[in-house]
Amino acid sequence: MLPLLRRDLTLATRAGGGFGLAVAFFLILCALVPFGVGPDSAALRPIAPGILWLGALLACLLSLDRIFALDHEDGSLDLLATAPIPLEGVVAVKALAHWLTTGLPLVAAAPLFGLLLQLPAAATPWLLASLVIGTPALSMLGAFGAAITVGLRRGGLLLSLLVLPLYVPTLIFGTEAIRRGLEGGSPATPLLFLGGISAAVVALVPFAAAAALRVNLR
Amino acid sequence: MSLLAVEDLAVARGGLRAVEGVSFVLEAGRALILRGPNGIGKTTLLRTVAGLQPPVAGRIIMDDDAVAYAAHADGLKHALGVAENLAFWARIFDGGSGDGGDGVGAVGRALAAMDLMALADRPAAALSAGQKRRLGLARLLVTGRPLWVLDEPTVSLDAASVARFGAAIRAHLAAGGSALMATHIDLGLAEARDLDLTPFRARPGRSHRPAGFNEAFA
Numbered sequence: 001m002l003p004l005l006r007r008d009l010t011l012a013t014r015a016g017g018g019f020g021l022a023v024a025f026f027l028i029l030c031a032l033v034p035f036g037v038g039p040d041s042a043a044l045r046p047i048a049p050g051i052l053w054l055g056a057l058l059a060c061l062l063s064l065d066r067i068f069a070l071d072h073e074d075g076s077l078d079l080l081a082t083a084p085i086p087l088e089g090v091v092a093v094k095a096l097a098h099w100l101t102t103g104l105p106l107v108a109a110a111p112l113f114g115l116l117l118q119l120p121a122a123a124t125p126w127l128l129a130s131l132v133i134g135t136p137a138l139s140m141l142g143a144f145g146a147a148i149t150v151g152l153r154r155g156g157l158l159l160s161l162l163v164l165p166l167y168v169p170t171l172i173f174g175t176e177a178i179r180r181g182l183e184g185g186s187p188a189t190p191l192l193f194l195g196g197i198s199a200a201v202v203a204l205v206p207f208a209a210a211a212a213l214r215v216n217l218r
Numbered sequence: 219m220s221l222l223a224v225e226d227l228a229v230a231r232g233g234l235r236a237v238e239g240v241s242f243v244l245e246a247g248r249a250l251i252l253r254g255p256n257g258i259g260k261t262t263l264l265r266t267v268a269g270l271q272p273p274v275a276g277r278i279i280m281d282d283d284a285v286a287y288a289a290h291a292d293g294l295k296h297a298l299g300v301a302e303n304l305a306f307w308a309r310i311f312d313g314g315s316g317d318g319g320d321g322v323g324a325v326g327r328a329l330a331a332m333d334l335m336a337l338a339d340r341p342a343a344a345l346s347a348g349q350k351r352r353l354g355l356a357r358l359l360v361t362g363r364p365l366w367v368l369d370e371p372t373v374s375l376d377a378a379s380v381a382r383f384g385a386a387i388r389a390h391l392a393a394g395g396s397a398l399m400a401t402h403i404d405l406g407l408a409e410a411r412d413l414d415l416t417p418f419r420a421r422p423g424r425s426h427r428p429a430g431f432n433e434a435f436a
Contacts, residue, residue, distance in 0.1 A: 003309035007295070007306050014297035016297060074292070075292060078289060079287065079293040080310070081269070083311060218272075
């Protein structure tokens with residue numbers, strides 16, 4: 001499965017791979033919000049955790065349809081399905097590659113973009129922690145949506161409609177962790193919930209997504 | 219020794235039976251060429267044997283991980299080079315060391331067999347249709363699988379390349395492999411037998427009820 005991970009990472013960084021697009025989208029979103037709601041910190045500070053998490057969510061969504069659609073178009077998916085690696089492994093590896101090229105850069109860039117939204121420095125560790133724990137679930141759930149819509153033309157919008165509701169628990173507990181950190185409370189409970197969601201999703205989704213792929217390959 | 223035995227096989231495309239009652243045995247060192255008019259179900263039969271869709275009825279008896287499948291889409295990544303594409307599949311199937319196009323290893327041999335040595339470093343996006351096809355067929359050589367399942371392998375190949383591919387198949391058969399293919403042209407294979415699917419065309423009136431609940435989704 002390592003060759004598949006290496007290939008996906010190589011493809012993401014080559015021309016047309018879309019590496020960095022998600023971060024750029026995240027930056028633009030965070031830069032636009034102060035224009036919309038005004039630059040004073042009293043208005044921005046309360047909504048900053050929510051905006052940052054929404055930005056991460058939408059940026060992640062941008063590249064979801066690439067997870068399987070490109071491999072389906074050029075026939076690689078058929079060939080991977082006949083390869084010695086199990087389809088569940090293919091799903092897990094491709095979701096991991098998506099997280100490494102989308103989720104991880106978002107995590108790295110988030111503290112910087114927090115400044116744009118006047119997020120206090122004290123909240124930065126909780127922002128980082130919630131994103132690190134929560135974004136793997138975004139990529140994995142996204143892989144599930146991508147597997148369901150893989151054969152469809154213009155499946156991108158349908159994919160968003162399917163996946164965004166699944167992101168709700170991660171969004172709730174992610175923003176709650178930052179908010180509690182900001183108010184001096186204990187963010188342990190929302191972080192634990194976030195970790196539980198991610199662990200469950202990472203454990204279960206590869207099987208569901210592989211089943212969806214098998215149906216779509218017929 | 220038979221590499222593949224098919225007994226009373228029925229396959230369906232889009233919920234409708236295409237062919238039914240197909241039985242054949244494919245011995246090592248032999249090739250079977252499926253014939254029949256467009257739409258009879260050659261591709262569906264080949265995809266079923268390759269394991270990409272389940273049979274509606276009947277049995278397919280063969281070893282696990284025996285099939286190397288090649289269809290209309292070659293599974294090439296345009297951003298990768300010719301040797302890189304091949305090395306990826308070699309690593310996935312673990313059939314070669316994937317050491318690039320320097321003349322040793324499975325990748326080098328496959329490039330030489332399909333006359334792609336001069337193009338080894340060229341990006342796949344810059345290949346002609348025939349060259350892409352040759353690269354897609356070279357992939358068969360690096361899989362190390364005994365049973366080649368080929369769907370119209372000679373599309374967009376020129377006469378010299380068809381002869382070259384015929385020689386590759388002959389070498390594969392001589393090495394104890396076998397091939398099941400659908401093609402409309404004559405590859406000049408003395409080892410090949412023809413199977414006309416026309417008598418096996420599914421008659422709509424004969425079986426009104428689906429064989430099982432899942433057939434509606436097959």
